[in-house]
Amino acid sequence: MELYKDPFQRDIFESLINRDNQTNSFENIISWFTNLKMFANLEIKECNIDDLDFWSVSEDSISHNSGKYFEVLGIKCTVGNRELSEWCQPIIRQREEGVIGFIVKKINGVLHILIQAKLEAGNFDILEMAPTVQCITGSYTNPEHSVEYLDYFLNKKGIVHYDVIQSEEGGRFFHEQNNNIVIEVAESDLNQIHPNFIWMTFNQAKEFIKFNNYFNIEARSLLACITPV
Template sequence: MLGHFQLQSLNQEAEISFLQSALEVEGQFIRTENVVKWVEEQRNALKIDINAIPFNKLNKWSFHPETGNLVHASGKFFSIEGIKINTNWGNVPSWTQPIINQPEVGYLGIIAKKINGILHFLMQAKIEPGNINYVQLSPTLQATKSNYSRVHEGNAPLYLEYFASKKGKVLLDQLQSEQGARFLKKRNRNIIIEVTGDIPMYDNFCWLTLGQIKSLLQIDNLINMDTRTVLSGISFGSYAVNGINLVDKLVHRSTNEESHKRQMLITALDTSAALHSFEEIISWITSLKSTYDLEVSRIPLKDVQKWEKNENELYHEDHKYFSVIAVDVHISNREVVNWSQPIVKSAQEGIIGFIVRKINGVLHFLVQAKIEAGNFDILELAPTVQCLTGNYRKGLNDYEVPFINEVLNAPKENIIYKAFQSEEGGRFYREQNLNLIVEMDERFSQEVPENYCWMTLNQLYTFIKFNNYLNIQARSLLASVTF
């Protein structure tokens, strides 16, 4: 379909392969409509038992006698520690809080392979202890350094060797951040490797096109966050107007096809109609980083203020934000089938939303520059609205949430995307957030507060290529965009 374009580089070849795969909503091995049933079969084939337990029933985990930090006996995996924050951003200049400290860089890796000329992705039906529905579609490899170095004394993760020794052509390789409000400067290696020969197949793995995965993202809590963050790093290339028009005609042969998909394809590929240049956006980010301070100090967990602990839970005195609980886990197909661990439990579901509107004839996304305590470099680009751990309803939050009413009260016909999506189930307990992309018309002002900026999807894809620009909530939501 896209062979009309002259390939200028291997990178452009990969971008075209990704775009072809994104446009294929049916794969070679399983029909999209049958994936949910296949996932349910994987769930029913396993023995799963996950229960909340008191902290003193944790195996190899304990509160350190001096610091009060919740730590593993090996000193690996992760710990629950305290931090103190001082900032001139927002209405609260200083506070303390618990945070997950996991300094290891883990693998989030997907194996890809061309099957009948179309790139397919090897997806895993994986159970995590915090998954709201137990089994979700995960990357081929999803492993912390403690996991793949076998600190747990269990089996090595499947397919690890393909990523550790790069047995294939690297299509994507990025360091990307985790949740800045929950993790202290945590990053994972997001990587996609293309193979050509036969590879072993296991019962809980399947090949899907990118178009199939994006279709499945319309279903609540089916595609896990790690899959979403890896796929968000995919760029589909940049073209002039004539090239985009040709792609648009080839893809959307009928002018009656869904206009949102057509508009998303155009904003994903266009380089000519952006409101702000790349240099202007860099200057905007630099100015904010120069204006606002974020001083984060590690402190003992026992010194965190306004947080209390009983035998079952570490929680905020007002029962806001999140708590830390303990779980005992039995999952029959994991590298270790039984373990216990701390896990973070949200106080309530949140909302993540992008506002989009046409500017210069092309859809632009309203992006927020957001400071969070665990950010690697002060701020990251976030969705228009991001309320994860505070109640976003009026009068119940510590601060006003700009544009929350526009997102929550959007007419049905203006909603491009709406689904509940889970946070990562290895560290977060049954947490889901409402994800929305909402289109506004020209009555919605182009003038926005200083920490907001209009960007095309093509510009967002460009920034994702570089470390620590887009936060995980923005990347997760962008993964849902279909053409």
């Protein structure tokens, strides 16, 4: 009797339990991530919103004049079962549906995930491990910016195993939805990858999830959607 009749779920399960045939050792992944941190730098400066080009402030929102990127709204919340019954807060509204996706492929017969080291403001230690593509509040169709491997998801270049619109956390994001996608490519594809990316098995991903400040929330959420255990 087969545990998983679906071939992709079986491949994920085998990748979860397999400690052999890993294209990168756990130590190699740690070394890759640590080396990138040595050269990563993020400088944050406080400024007056009125001094920023193309951003406008209205009575209840802050937004970009182009209508792209994101909008910051001011809202008033009223509830009956919290420690506070009423409060005011800012909340972010995305301008377009986001894309969060993993590219996976078999290497030496074992399914691997393409993970990126992503620099974001607010990360505890500058970099975190993220999905292959993560475009949530930004305008990924903006020609001024290039997102590695985005075309695989926009053009469905591979076998689509998972393609679902999911709502995000509602306490800080207003009606935010992101397209969560998992695409499998041929083993002959993507043999040369960007240095900010690395292949790892589902077993290795499971190990990193045990520790804080490695896998970000988007990667954790997408893994939870597709892993059988």
